[in-house]
Amino acid sequence: MVRKIAWGIAIVAAVAAAGRQGRCYFALRSAPPGEEVLRRAMRADLEAADYSGETETESFVRGGQVSARAHILHRAPGKYKVSYLSGPQAGMTVGSDGIMAWRCGSKGEVMEVTNETISPAEVAERFPLLLNNYAVRIVCPDTIAHRATWVIDVRPRYPGNAWKRLWVDKEHSVVLRSESYDSAGALRSRSAFRSIEYGVDISDLMFMLPSEASTYSDQQRESARTATLAALGGELGFKPRLPSHVPQGYDVEGYYIFDHRCCEGKSAIIRYVDGLNSISLFEAMPATPGEATPRRVPVEPANPTSGLGWVAEQFGASNVISVLDTSPQVVLVGDLSKAELLHMAESLK
Incomplete structure (x- = not known):
């Protein structure tokens, strides 16, 4: 009798699974191309209807798990406000008025102000690059927050890169899960x-830097884009080093000056993108001559060929490589394998 019941349960489960696969198959036959769903999703920040919502995020770092909840307000084009309700950033707020982005601490202090925004033209320009480097396909339909979505996979054509799975609202093209x-x-x-x-009514005042925020904190930082590498070096007073090896599919996105108010001097950022992921190369002269890169984690042995030593860390899907005992000091941050970042670091000249 027990065997018959178990066999019956197995049959019911198999029939249910077949039914789900059948529904998915017929839904996909009428689905739009995955590339078109992704294109609309990338433009949603600039074109989507105003909305408010609550999100939950989980990150897996060093074998542990960190969770956070946040309340989000969004208004096109490019205006947003994220208020963290729980987790390590509870009480903090980040936002943008579409021109300036800002981050405030739990006590209202301004932690960061930047003028980095992405224009519709830049979104359109990056999309062909993304399609050159990633294969996009619709996996199946699903429902998130009572909204019908398409589930799409965005997988790299070249090894060593991170990838994403996205749940895109069928009507508004907002990414509801990632x-x-x-x-x-x-x-x-x-x-x-x-x-x-x-369709919520949100005032533009909600996206402005809070008037009650204190002027600046010691952690405030600013970044500004420069037109050329030569202009970047002229502003900083040293010549940034460039890698002779750049992972396949990545192009230079821009040159930036990074000013961290709690430190002396400024640093250069050279950013590479492949349409979806990015690599940021940070370079700065030590505040004190001969000062070495802080060694917060175990140091990897030097490469016997290049003599290069490094500190390797991981944050989310990103790897961080701090190159030791170089001038200028070098840090590489990227959503790709440690091996590829090390290859870049070893090719700096």
Whole structure:
């Protein structure tokens, strides 16, 4: 009798699974191209209807898990406000008025102000690059926060890169859930709307830097884009080094000056993009001559060929390589494998 019951349960489960696969198959036959769904999703920040919602995010770092909830307000084009309700950033707020982005601490102090924004033209320009480097396909339909979505995979054509799975609202093209995987295929973070309401009336005042915020904190930082590498070096007083090896599919996105108010001097940022992921190369002269890169974690042995020593860390899907005992000091941050970042670091000249 027990065997018959178990056999019956197995049959029911198999029939249910077949039914789900059949529904998915017929839904995909009428689905738009995955590339078109992704294109609309990339433009949603600039074109989507106003909305408010609550999200939950989980990050997996060093074998542990960190969770956070946040309330989000969004208004096109490019205006947003994220208020963290729980987790390590509880009480903090980040936002943008579409021109300036800002971050405030739990006591209202301004932690960061930047003028980095992405224009519709830049979004359109990056999309062909993304399609050159990633294969996009619709996996199946799903429902998130009571909204019908298309689930799409965005997987790299070249090894060593991170990839994403996205749940895109069928009507408004807003990404309602996302999962980020590292270059080895391990899940590093996921975020999903628990609730969302479109068409809400949101005042522009909600996206301005809070008037009650203190002027600046010691952690304030600013960044500004320069036109050329020569202009970047002229502003900083040293010549930034460039890698002779750049991973396949990546192009230079821009040159930036990074000013961290709690430190002396400024640093250069050279940013590379492949349409989805990015690599940031930070370079700065030590505040004190001969000062070495802080060694917060175990130091990897030097490469016997290049003599290069480094500190390797991981944050979410990103790897961080701090190159030791160089001038200028060098840090590489990228959503790709440690091996590729090390290859870049060893090719600096």
